[in-house]
Amino acid sequence: MGLAASVLAFAVLTASPAFAQTPAPKIDGADTAWMIAATALVLMMTVPGLALFYSGMVRKKNVLATMAQSLAATFLVSILWAFFGYSLSFTGEGAFIGTLDRAFLIGMTMDSISPLAKTIPESLFMLYQMTFAIITVALVAGSVADRLRFSAYLLFCVFWLFLVYVPLAHWVWGGGFLGTYGTIDFAGGLVVHLNAGIAGVVAAYVVGARRGYGHDNLAPFDLSLAVIGTGLLWVGWFGFNGGSALGANSRAVMAIASTHLAASAGAFTWMALEWLTRRKPSVLGMISGAVAGLGTITPASGFVMPMHGVLIGIAAGGICFWACTWLKMKIGYDDSLDVFGVHGIGGFVGTLAAGIFAVGALSATPEMPNGVQGLLEGNAQQLVAQAYGILVTLVWSGGLTYLILKAVGAIVPLRVRQEDEVMGLDVSQHGEALQ
DSSP: OHHHHHHHHHHHHHHHHHHHSOOOOOOOHHHHHHHHHHHHHHHHIIIIIIHHHHHTTSOGGGHHHHHHHHHHHHHHHHHHIIIIIHHHHHSSOOSSOOOSTTGGGTTOOSSOOBTTBTTSOHHHHHHHHHHHHHHHHHHHGGGGTTTBOHHHHHHHHHHHIIIIIHHHHHHHHSSOHHHHHTOOOSSSIIIIIIHHHHHHHHHHHHHOOOTTTTTSOOOOSOHHHHHHHHHHHHHHHHHHHHGGGOSSSHHHHHHHHHHHHHHHHHHHHHHHHHHHHHSSOOHHHHHHHHHHHHHHHTTTTTTSOHHHHHHHHHHHHHHHHHIIIIIHHHHTOOOTTOHIIIIIHHHHHHHHHHHHHOOHHHHOOSSSTTOOOOGGGTOHHHHHHHHHHHHHHHHHHHHHHHHHHHHHHHHSOSBOOHHHHHHOHHHHHHSOOOO
16 A cells, blocks of 8 residues: 555646646637638739729729739739748848748748647648738839839839848738837738838839829729728628637637728728718718728737727728828828728837727737737837837838839839830730720
């Protein structure tokens, strides 16, 4: 009996540390299923969502060329992301850039998990983040629609992805210095929208205005395509913002609720302002307001309550309307599809709004029981962190985009020839045309 007791005691003593250990991360079936769906939704936002949204707002002779830019961003960025983009963005602990530990996806197995997403396969996390890189690169093209040479766009995609998007994604989401400082960006106000908006307006200045801008008829070819594209973007944004919770949980649902209400409030506000100032509410205005609301709520969506989404949507509709009308005319830049006015300004406003309205309970964890609290909960430092993130994004994206465009322009002409622009990019760049 004494020996049995000794053996039992020894077994208990040697086994007890196992109960004290932190359970190993485990892939969760529900989280995985939701993130597969979210990944598909975000991929749909570029093709066909953004492709239809953009092509419906250009002239008939440039519809296919505009779609081709979204399509090219999808397949080119996907390959580059798998080769190096994911690894440089989301591996390692460097303050400025990641490592090449996952270059060509080496070491990624069926069971591997990223420390940034511990309940889904790492391959799924890689794919989900890939869709964000795709749409960000594709967004920039809207600023220079109707005049950018296709070969120049392909080169731009390569350089801009690695020199602008990848470092910024690492700084904010991959363990870099902005995230460490405390800057919050739930789903891409800085990394996607402000980044693309600043790059877009710089590209518009470097490439120059469209031929006939300001006096020729540059009316959209078919706004019904743009409305369909808006619908696809709106639904896809549920995966964009809801998926950024990286699991099937209540935070994802709250993000989706805030997203939908912000889009609705943005569309209503833009419509009301047009009704007041122009006596008629345009379809183009309503879809622009919806996208402005969607882009503006993005950085705040997982940190704010749904009713905050309404307030942010109202701000988005009003401020982005002002940027796309008065500001654009005052400065005189030709941002063809208002990437800066909608996405750039929206990302700016939404990033600040996250610092104001963030509710700690939504982001609370055992390691951080109070979560991220904003100005209204007494944390003024969060607004400072948001402003710092905005400043870094403006300088990095604006400066590097300018240098990249100059470098690409030294390799191939950025702009098509005048006669090709008159003919239309569908024929001059792709040898095709709508009948």
